[in-house]
Amino acid sequence: MAIPDNVDRTAPTEENRLIERGPGFAGGMRELPRHLNPATVGAGVVAAIFGCTGPALIVIDGASAAGLGPAVIASWIFGIYVFGGLISILLALYYRQPITGAYSIPGAALVTAALPNFSFPEMVGAFMAAGLIVLVIGLTGLVRKVADWIPFPIIMAMIAGALIRFGVGIVDSAAAAPVVAVAALVGFVLLSRFLPMVPGVVGALVLGGIAGAATGAFGSLQGGLGLSAPVVTAPAFDVGAVLAVAVPLALLVIGAENAQAMGVLMAERYRPPFNVMTIVSGLGGVLAPVFGGHNANIAGPMTAICSSDQAGPDRAGRYAATVVNGVLFLLFGVFAGVTVAVVSIMPPELTATVAGLAMIGVLLRSLRAGFAEPRFQLGAFFALVIAMSGVTILDISAPFWALVGGVLASVLLEPKHFRARKEEAA
Numbered sequence: 001m002a003i004p005d006n007v008d009r010t011a012p013t014e015e016n017r018l019i020e021r022g023p024g025f026a027g028g029m030r031e032l033p034r035h036l037n038p039a040t041v042g043a044g045v046v047a048a049i050f051g052c053t054g055p056a057l058i059v060i061d062g063a064s065a066a067g068l069g070p071a072v073i074a075s076w077i078f079g080i081y082v083f084g085g086l087i088s089i090l091l092a093l094y095y096r097q098p099i100t101g102a103y104s105i106p107g108a109a110l111v112t113a114a115l116p117n118f119s120f121p122e123m124v125g126a127f128m129a130a131g132l133i134v135l136v137i138g139l140t141g142l143v144r145k146v147a148d149w150i151p152f153p154i155i156m157a158m159i160a161g162a163l164i165r166f167g168v169g170i171v172d173s174a175a176a177a178p179v180v181a182v183a184a185l186v187g188f189v190l191l192s193r194f195l196p197m198v199p200g201v202v203g204a205l206v207l208g209g210i211a212g213a214a215t216g217a218f219g220s221l222q223g224g225l226g227l228s229a230p231v232v233t234a235p236a237f238d239v240g241a242v243l244a245v246a247v248p249l250a251l252l253v254i255g256a257e258n259a260q261a262m263g264v265l266m267a268e269r270y271r272p273p274f275n276v277m278t279i280v281s282g283l284g285g286v287l288a289p290v291f292g293g294h295n296a297n298i299a300g301p302m303t304a305i306c307s308s309d310q311a312g313p314d315r316a317g318r319y320a321a322t323v324v325n326g327v328l329f330l331l332f333g334v335f336a337g338v339t340v341a342v343v344s345i346m347p348p349e350l351t352a353t354v355a356g357l358a359m360i361g362v363l364l365r366s367l368r369a370g371f372a373e374p375r376f377q378l379g380a381f382f383a384l385v386i387a388m389s390g391v392t393i394l395d396i397s398a399p400f401w402a403l404v405g406g407v408l409a410s411v412l413l414e415p416k417h418f419r420a421r422k423e424e425a426a
Helices: 025-035 038-052 054-065 070-095 105-117 120-140 142-149 152-176 178-194 200-214 239-267 274-291 300-307 319-334 336-343 348-358 360-371 377-389 398-413 415-425
Strands: none
Touching: 025 070, 025 319, 038 054, 038 200, 038 300, 038 319, 038 348, 054 070, 054 105, 070 274, 070 319, 070 336, 105 120, 105 239, 120 142, 120 239, 120 274, 142 239, 142 274, 152 178, 152 239, 152 300, 152 348, 152 360, 152 377, 152 398, 178 200, 178 348, 200 348, 239 274, 239 300, 239 360, 239 398, 300 319, 300 348, 319 336, 348 360, 360 377, 377 398, 398 415
């Protein structure tokens, strides 16, 4: 992902270092209070709501269907949300970029589908093996080398194709729950037009929530708040589980989640620390399984929300949205004992509508960046349509194959563009 000319080259990363340096925690903490405003707080809340509803239900439903007990499921939730929240807080404060942590959503679907085939200790061993694979790849510095080689239009087209489903989600939600979706759209338009200092997604969340409550779209809360007691599961390493779960999970983390997050940040003119994002995703993938979590890594969709213009016009302050999201993730993980009750309340149509509205700016910029110049247009097209397709091959999701297909198409059909780029670099 070669850095384009419009990227802010004053951003605090050093490409010749394995561990890229940032401005540091002291500056991030000092500047944080003045960047906490309705825009950053609103974007952080929206990202947290998105991450704590549907994705959590994938884990909860899959683990329950496999016969895991409530204590183990609560510990799983604790692992992925607490460590995901810590990743957000630490990287956002150190780099002052909206680098947001969570866990792999397609990875959750992958591992819950494999649960009936292995014991839970064997699954935990596979989770740890996946984290180690990601960590080793990050420590080699290979990710930055690959990222520098992939043409920028192809990665931007992949981002557009991966995020288009959120835009389509608005339409689907309007068809399924028109009152809730239309109210959310009205709230978005009103704030965007008449109160632009507050992000439109806040208005969407408020009016959509009111409409949901009025129409009975919210579920009923069952259970009470309580601190969860994390359960430590000793790993057991099984070759079959490593091959079936660890390898595809590691590829998902690098090829889907991290690639999306890196591309989104570049689309918003940040200079992401490629190596550190991979290394931290590996460390999260090793630590979260201690409590049964399948991984904790940099997350694509939440990074997109927190880095978008809905987090405010000041790009330098959008990292505050990621800090807010991280704190909410931490709380969600600590109170994991009530997770099932909490995530079942929100109408899924409201969550989908608000998330789609939050992605508009990133989606538009990705489309422009992918097709703004004549080079690598065929590769960008193939990357776009493959990512839009949602295809899964060998348990690896579409964003990874979009990069592979886009690069392959350009190598075969546009070799002169690679030659021209090499001559310019020389």
